Amino acid sequence: MTAPSKAFRSRIQQDDIYSIPIDDFFKSAFSVDCVIFGYHEKQLKVLLIERGTEPYGGYWALPGDLVYPSEDLDAAASRVLRDLTSLSDITTRQIHTFGKVDRHPLGRVITVAYAAIVEIQDIRPQASSWASDTKWHSIKRLPKLAFDHKEIVRSAYDAIKEYARYEPIWNEVLPKKFTLTQLQEFYETVLNKAFDKGNFRKKINTMKFVKALNESQKNVNHRPSALYSFDAKAFKDYRESDTLIEF
Amino acid sequence: MTAPSKAFRSRIQQDDIYSIPIDDFFKSAFSVDCVIFGYHEKQLKVLLIERGTEPYGGYWALPGDLVYPSEDLDAAASRVLRDLTSLSDITTRQIHTFGKVDRHPLGRVITVAYAAIVEIQDIRPQASSWASDTKWHSIKRLPKLAFDHKEIVRSAYDAIKEYARYEPIWNEVLPKKFTLTQLQEFYETVLNKAFDKGNFRKKINTMKFVKALNESQKNVNHRPSALYSFDAKAFKDYRESDTLIEF
DNA sequence: AAGACTTATTGTATTTGTTACAATTAGTGT
């Protein structure tokens, strides 16, 4: 990517009523920040890195960094996450863009927030590049965060609660074969809300894409639960139908 | 706003594994694009401008432009809309950010899309700055648009349908005193879906913030309808309760 | 092997919401 073309420059210089020099438009940058929620045994956490560089050196922050000039935004989210935490293969969704003028102390940087939810035991984040540490923090008690990252986490949490209502986001989190109790605990934790056991499974039974297997738990000291799995094909059919089930 | 500080530059130069010169990060810019939906008599339209400048000169496009270096994103959406269409006092919501590397032919520009819905008769857009014309286009038959604006319109339309389900966005569109038929027509148009008359009003009756007035229509050649209005206080109470009504 | 224990699973009665459609009402226009 080269400097802005002449046509671009001249348009702005010609027409901008405030006569801001063209170069000032190109002194801004954009970043991505990843809000990785981690679920494990009824606990919801968020993955933070310790910043090993200024500004906010030593602070906990979301994994995030500037986007390369010739890098798509979505790709940047994956790359930045990998650079700082060594995590790959995590699919994130765009949540919101934060652009307050003074949100970055060293220049104009707007940031696009991305979010995902994973099972904590499935991944092993490792600090790299300028991250000096990584750690899962309970969503309920966050430390002081760098930049406006607290606001970003809050916004991402609201968004993921919304997604959870109509997307099977548990599919990325629960084991391939899971019990309805595990599924219920997941919903209860993410939505921070209790459900009646009997009614919960009645609702799940209306979802054809949660398929009962002919298997049950082993080695539990109580009645073993039937196992279920996500049926991708049935889910596709469901999505193409017009009946939407929500929580 | 000045050039990026030394600390900022040095961090990147030091740590970036690909050794991209710092200046390249600052050759990008960001813009906002406004998707203004207009409603009038069961018609849903979108406000486009004719571009009087390159690139895409002569094309229809969303009102949008670069964000000033010291301007908040949300403020930029208002300002850009005013600059190009002379419209003020339109509150927009952020929808999504589009950042494909090649989406702008003359440089790296990511754009943050904002949307709103208004009553077409309430406003009078007038082309100014580099916009050579403005026009309401039916949402159903859009011309070829500049950049990736077709995709942005589609995304904003999806978003506004979602908002319509749980936010009283009709409050910005319908007259202060309106009939339930008008309200139903609004929902039917926006959601592109028909409702049963009797059932629709039963649902509305459960919404305490749609308040029946002791007034009715005048000068209609049929039974006059009762008039209703939005009750802001009741809506506030409703929002603070936990029962959400949706369409 | 019987009974205790724990969680899974099914059932049921009540209430609440959805749907489709019919009947009635209150105006204007002839």
Place this chain on the structure above:
DNA sequence: ACACTAATTGTAACAAATACAATAAGTCTT
């Protein structure tokens, strides 16, 4: 007074949500 138009109310069938209770299927203890 009667036709016309759209507003408004009613109703019966059906579906979904809710609160609980009852039963089932394992392991564990004695």
